[in-house]
Amino acid sequence: MGLVPAARPQKRRLWPYLIAAVVLLGLGVYLTAAKTVTIIVDNEVQQVVTTWTGSVDDVLAKAGVALLPEDRVEPAVNERVTRGMEIRITRSFPVTLVVGGSEKTARFIGGSVKDLLEQQGVELGEMDRVIPDLTQEVASSQTVEVIRVTVEQITVEEDLPYASREWAEPTLEKGKTKVVQQGQLGVQEKVYEVTCENGREVNRELLLTRVVREPKDEIIGIGTREPSKSVITTSRGPIQYKEVKEMVATAYYPGPESTGKWADGITATGVKAGYGIAAVDPKVIPLGSRLYVPGYGHALAADVGGAIKGNRIDLCFDTYNEAIQYGRRTVKVYILE
Numbered sequence: 001m002g003l004v005p006a007a008r009p010q011k012r013r014l015w016p017y018l019i020a021a022v023v024l025l026g027l028g029v030y031l032t033a034a035k036t037v038t039i040i041v042d043n044e045v046q047q048v049v050t051t052w053t054g055s056v057d058d059v060l061a062k063a064g065v066a067l068l069p070e071d072r073v074e075p076a077v078n079e080r081v082t083r084g085m086e087i088r089i090t091r092s093f094p095v096t097l098v099v100g101g102s103e104k105t106a107r108f109i110g111g112s113v114k115d116l117l118e119q120q121g122v123e124l125g126e127m128d129r130v131i132p133d134l135t136q137e138v139a140s141s142q143t144v145e146v147i148r149v150t151v152e153q154i155t156v157e158e159d160l161p162y163a164s165r166e167w168a169e170p171t172l173e174k175g176k177t178k179v180v181q182q183g184q185l186g187v188q189e190k191v192y193e194v195t196c197e198n199g200r201e202v203n204r205e206l207l208l209t210r211v212v213r214e215p216k217d218e219i220i221g222i223g224t225r226e227p228s229k230s231v232i233t234t235s236r237g238p239i240q241y242k243e244v245k246e247m248v249a250t251a252y253y254p255g256p257e258s259t260g261k262w263a264d265g266i267t268a269t270g271v272k273a274g275y276g277i278a279a280v281d282p283k284v285i286p287l288g289s290r291l292y293v294p295g296y297g298h299a300l301a302a303d304v305g306g307a308i309k310g311n312r313i314d315l316c317f318d319t320y321n322e323a324i325q326y327g328r329r330t331v332k333v334y335i336l337e
Helices: 011-033 056-063 113-119 256-262 320-326
Strands: 035-041 044-050 072-074 086-090 093-099 102-108 129-131 143-147 149-160 164-173 177-181 186-197 200-213 218-225 230-234 237-252 277-280 290-293 297-303 312-316 329-336
Touching (some): 102 113, 113 143, 237 290
Parallel strands (some): 237 312, 277 297
Antiparallel strands (some): 035 044, 186 200, 237 329, 277 312, 290 329
16 A cells, blocks of 8 residues: 655635734724814814824814914814814904004904903003993904093193273373383183093093283373473564474465466465465364464465475465575474464
8 A cells, every 4th residue: 555645734725814814903003093083163073083193283184174373272283182182173253453543353262352452462541441341242243442541631821811001190291191011911821631532632621720920901191291381482582382393394486486377376275375374284284273483484374285295394485586595494393372
């Protein structure tokens, strides 16, 4: 009887077991490494399964969740992910913040007006006002205004008017006046409490008024002295006069040689022209005034002339030669009482 060869092992039948073992091992590793993370965005829940040990930021990137800098993430984005972790995201929203009149748009994650101001680094002064109230909750797109209020005292100077008084002045002739004392304005100070909002004055309250310098009255002297009699001595004796003027004197003859077509011998006042008649400017010497002119004598202001204006006088002579000889000279004209 011959020998029967021994049977060889069936190696090919072991491969399925090996593959299954590898698969089971890999599944075990996967199940061991896999982590389920819950992402909650403003109460919306999303679950993400991750198989690596990354950070919160990595998980959010894998889930396609974009963040704004003002959004709040809990835990922090650099925290390591753990199995069963909850990531909570509170989205920020826009609000309008007006501080002292300057406006800007800010993003806020929610809370009271006070929380918003603290987040934005806005410090309040003692007198500042906030609209709405600090305790009110802030909503999306709401406007929050901080009104800067300042209160200060200012001093304003004002003039005090002076009065004008009359004074009986015995050294001054009747009918004349002069300023005996110049008036001087006084000064007073007014202290106000001024309230400004955002740099604009909204209220002014007078606190006190004080006089810094009293005004000084103006005093007008009214003449009370009887006018003294003025006398000029002539060859015919003393003559009293009330006024004397220095004037330029010329001479004329009432005939055609001096007066041309007006040579009718009648003056402007109807008096016949001749020696002792003077032509004057009525604005300087009233017509009808009695005069005395040294070197000529007594005269009556009874005529006018086109060239006789201001401090000029034209003296009448009986002959043309006398008028030529008198010529033109400066004289004192005494206006008699």
